[in-house]
Amino acid sequence: MNVNRAAAAVAALSLLAACGGGTLGSSEFEDAGKQDVSADGDKLSLWIMEGTNPDAKPFFAELSKAFEEETGATLDVQFVPWADAHNKFVNAIAGGTTPDVAEVGTTWTPEFADAGALMDLSGPVEEAGLGEELVPGLVEAGTVDEALYGMPWYAGVRSVVYRTDVFEKAGVEPPTTWDELVTVGEQLKQSNPDMIPFPVPGDSEYGVYPFIWGNGGEIAVQDGDSWTSQIDAPESQEGIEFYTDLALEHGLSTPAATTWDEADLSDNFAKGDVAMMISGSWTPGALLEANPDLEGKIGAFPIPGKDGGLSPSFLGGSHLGVFQDAENPDLAWALVELMATGEFAASWGEQSGFFPGTETLLEEVQKQDDPVVAPFAAQMVDGGASLPVTPLYGAVQGKKTVSAMLQSILSEDASVEEAAGQAAQEMDAIFAKGS
Amino acid sequence: MSSTITSVSSTDEGSRATGARRLTGGGPRRRRGLTPRWLPWALFAPALFVLGGLLIYPLYRVVVLSLQDFGLRELVTGETTWVGLDNFRELLSDPLLWKVALPNTVGFAAVNVFLTVALGTLVALLLARVGSWTRGVLTSAIMVAWAMPAVSGTYVWVLLFDPRSGMVMRLLSSLGLVDPETTNWFTERLPFYAIATLNVVHHGFPFVAVTVLAALMTVPREILEAAEIDGAGAWNRFWYIVVPLLKPVFAVVTILSTIWDFKVFTQIYLMPGGSGTNREVLNLGTWSYITAISQNRYGLGAAIAVLLTVLLLVITSVYLRTLFRQQEL
Numbered sequence: 001m002n003v004n005r006a007a008a009a010v011a012a013l014s015l016l017a018a019c020g021g022g023t024l025g026s027s028e029f030e031d032a033g034k035q036d037v038s039a040d041g042d043k044l045s046l047w048i049m050e051g052t053n054p055d056a057k058p059f060f061a062e063l064s065k066a067f068e069e070e071t072g073a074t075l076d077v078q079f080v081p082w083a084d085a086h087n088k089f090v091n092a093i094a095g096g097t098t099p100d101v102a103e104v105g106t107t108w109t110p111e112f113a114d115a116g117a118l119m120d121l122s123g124p125v126e127e128a129g130l131g132e133e134l135v136p137g138l139v140e141a142g143t144v145d146e147a148l149y150g151m152p153w154y155a156g157v158r159s160v161v162y163r164t165d166v167f168e169k170a171g172v173e174p175p176t177t178w179d180e181l182v183t184v185g186e187q188l189k190q191s192n193p194d195m196i197p198f199p200v201p202g203d204s205e206y207g208v209y210p211f212i213w214g215n216g217g218e219i220a221v222q223d224g225d226s227w228t229s230q231i232d233a234p235e236s237q238e239g240i241e242f243y244t245d246l247a248l249e250h251g252l253s254t255p256a257a258t259t260w261d262e263a264d265l266s267d268n269f270a271k272g273d274v275a276m277m278i279s280g281s282w283t284p285g286a287l288l289e290a291n292p293d294l295e296g297k298i299g300a301f302p303i304p305g306k307d308g309g310l311s312p313s314f315l316g317g318s319h320l321g322v323f324q325d326a327e328n329p330d331l332a333w334a335l336v337e338l339m340a341t342g343e344f345a346a347s348w349g350e351q352s353g354f355f356p357g358t359e360t361l362l363e364e365v366q367k368q369d370d371p372v373v374a375p376f377a378a379q380m381v382d383g384g385a386s387l388p389v390t391p392l393y394g395a396v397q398g399k400k401t402v403s404a405m406l407q408s409i410l411s412e413d414a415s416v417e418e419a420a421g422q423a424a425q426e427m428d429a430i431f432a433k434g435s
Numbered sequence: 436m437s438s439t440i441t442s443v444s445s446t447d448e449g450s451r452a453t454g455a456r457r458l459t460g461g462g463p464r465r466r467r468g469l470t471p472r473w474l475p476w477a478l479f480a481p482a483l484f485v486l487g488g489l490l491i492y493p494l495y496r497v498v499v500l501s502l503q504d505f506g507l508r509e510l511v512t513g514e515t516t517w518v519g520l521d522n523f524r525e526l527l528s529d530p531l532l533w534k535v536a537l538p539n540t541v542g543f544a545a546v547n548v549f550l551t552v553a554l555g556t557l558v559a560l561l562l563a564r565v566g567s568w569t570r571g572v573l574t575s576a577i578m579v580a581w582a583m584p585a586v587s588g589t590y591v592w593v594l595l596f597d598p599r600s601g602m603v604m605r606l607l608s609s610l611g612l613v614d615p616e617t618t619n620w621f622t623e624r625l626p627f628y629a630i631a632t633l634n635v636v637h638h639g640f641p642f643v644a645v646t647v648l649a650a651l652m653t654v655p656r657e658i659l660e661a662a663e664i665d666g667a668g669a670w671n672r673f674w675y676i677v678v679p680l681l682k683p684v685f686a687v688v689t690i691l692s693t694i695w696d697f698k699v700f701t702q703i704y705l706m707p708g709g710s711g712t713n714r715e716v717l718n719l720g721t722w723s724y725i726t727a728i729s730q731n732r733y734g735l736g737a738a739i740a741v742l743l744t745v746l747l748l749v750i751t752s753v754y755l756r757t758l759f760r761q762q763e764l
Contacts (some may be wrong), residue, residue, distance in 0.1 A: 005465060046742055064607070087728075089506065090731070093507065093510060093511055094511075096508045096656075111507065111731075112507070112509070113460045114508065115506075115507035115510065115511045116506050116508065116511045117507075117511055178468070186465075203707070203708070203710075203712045249646075253620035254598075254599065254617070255598055255618060255622075256597070256598035256619050257615055258619050258621075258622050258708075259619060259621045259622060259707030259708045259712070259713070260707070264707075268599075273599075318692060378593050394730075394731075395729075395730035395731065395732075398725065398728075398729030398730045398731075399711065399725055399726065399729060400710065400711035400712050400725065400729075403711070403712040404711060404712050404713070406711055406712070407622070407708060407712045408713075410712070411619075411622040411623075411713075413715070
């Protein structure tokens with residue numbers, strides 16, 4: 001009889017197991033972009049990444065007011081830390097608790113779109129006449145199978161942030177070629193022995209990409225439907241070697257940096273230990289907040305090209321995405337349009353230190369000619385590049401393939417050739433599995 | 436008197452006979468005093484239900500997941516893609532598992548369990564000896580170490596060993612023992628795991644200490660005094676009296692420590708390089724996370740979890756066998 005009871009229990013549990021897996025509802029845009037939406041009393045949920053704008057609350061208070069005036073619906077804003085966001089999104093997709101609208105990092109948009117969690121925004125964008133307005137780099141990053149799943153909101157780019165006072169003291173100018181970078185670094189080391197001239201962080205893949213691209217190499221190339229890694233090609237290897245030699249051969253870095261990520265890098269810059277670092281257009285504001293003594297001492301210059309010009313740098317940013325579970329997609333689009341175009345987009349760009357995702361606003365920013373902003377804008381316009389636009393690259397980043405390669409070279413566990421070969425193998429394995 | 440005794444015994448015999456008849460007989464009889472067959476199950480049912488929901492169902496689900504190729508798409512659309520044992524094949528043929536993850540996990544767990552139990556026992560012996568006020572203060576102090584969340588504790592240890600500004604580096608470089616220009620302990624496997632060991636043992640010994648202390652209190656003082664009179668030293672007293680009496684407690688504490696130290700994830704993941712950039716320091720927990728969860732391959736992650744569970748079951752059964760083989764009933 002015990003066996004019967006056990007069997008009954010297992011049968012009951014299997015029934016429970018059969019109702020597994022979540023399904024997101026599918027919604028459609030009806031009047032999005034064509035006319036004003038009115039939805040009195042409705043509530044729209046919005047997720048925003050924390051920290052982009054050091055003081056985001058007043059901005060969202062104003063946005064909520066304007067949104068309520070326009071549509072009658074209220075806004076429920078939730079701030080999510082970047083580090084947890086990917087998991088939070090995945091959990092929400094699994095549990096059917098996604099927000100109506102959310103800020104989605106550009107490298108995640110293809111992933112979530114491929115999973116069927118985001119709505120196709122191509123229709124509303126066209127209806128609203130925004131087709132030509134949007135910054136191409138951001139549009140490219142959000143397009144899967146010729147459909148746009150993320151509305152460009154803001155973009156950021158990495159260049160070199162440096163201490164203008166330290167440079168003055170050492171009597172050096174921002175370098176414009178790779179050789180000059182080495183010379184400047186060595187001169188800085190002589191005049192300021194306890195500052196790190198140019199740390200090479202092992203846990204930051206975005207630092208090595210400019211040197212791969214700057215030498216004419218590629219990370220991966222698409223051939224029809226499949227991708228192949230090019231990170232072990234001779235040009236890519238040369239670029240990686242130059243970057244890591246800054247630490248290993250020229251001594252411009254420190255052993256601690258082998259395990260640093262970008263947060264550690266800016267922490268040390270804010271502490272005053274670093275002379276130059278590859279960092280994003282959004283960091284000067286955060287640096288000043290962390291250490292107000294740095295006021296007036298921070299400058300930026302585009303990442304030097306090998307023999308002049310500039311090296312391409314990763315153009316990242318965020319899209320605004322509408323999730324499939326949204327109850328009122330037209331209302332969601334109204335919010336997206338309000339945030340991504342016009343005065344709210346401009347003021348978000350100013351407050352957060354990022355560049356807006358529409359061409360007209362971007363041009364206005366460039367006209368301002370702010371010494372800290374202009375170099376980043378130049379980098380963005382002349383040297384903005386994107387990573388392989390495929391959800392599979394998200395898996396490569398999740399596995400930290402490039403960072404592991406850097407760290408093994410910096411801790412002298414592997415040569416550039418071995419490490420790059422290993423990284424290429426890993427990438428190819430991931431690309432093969434996905435297709 | 437004898438008649439009452441007989442009558443009592445005859446009633447017992449009578450009910451025992453009825454009980455025996457009930458157990459061996461067929462159809463339903465009137466119950467008379469002894470518990471009905473279904474009563475234990477009925478009383479157990481609520482607990483079984485909760486246990487089933489919280490333990491057995493997730494276990495079943497993980498085993499099912501490990502036989503599927505489950506990614507974001509399956510999560511969203513609800514469809515299932517069965518791949519049989521492919522996940523396990525992929526897992527067991529990955530050289531990283533055999534060369535890095537398993538050795539790191541097993542070695543780390545072995546060292547940590549030994550240190551945790553040894554240190555905990557020593558502290559328990561100390562606590563058993565001191566006065567009750569001192570014992571209260573000391574116990575509170577070690578409980579703070581246990582209560583500290585793993586995340587906060589790990590960050591403190593990372594800060595202590597920071598290669599540029601950590602307290603340990605400053606101390607050692609001022610003594611001239613270490614050169615700060617060339618040293619970063621987090622990049623090599625052995626120093627990395629040494630720091631992790633400090634962290635985990637510091638976090639885990641209070642539990643052992645408190646549990647063994649409670650057990651030590653139950654050891655009759657007369658036996659220890661008698662042994663002392665007979666000339667047994669402290670070492671002998673411990674090994675020949677205390678340990679055999681406390682064997683079940685040591686078994687429990689060791690098994691729990693083994694399970695916890697095998698599953699260590701947070702303390703490794705949060706250390707510099709532990710989140711996947713340093714492939715040499717991966718253990719089973721972090722490797723499964725970066726291989727499966729970070730890449731949205733939940734089927735593979737489930738396969739790793741199944742592997743870990745099976746491994747722990749084997750180890751636990753070996754423990755129990757060895758520990759209780761000598762026990763006479």
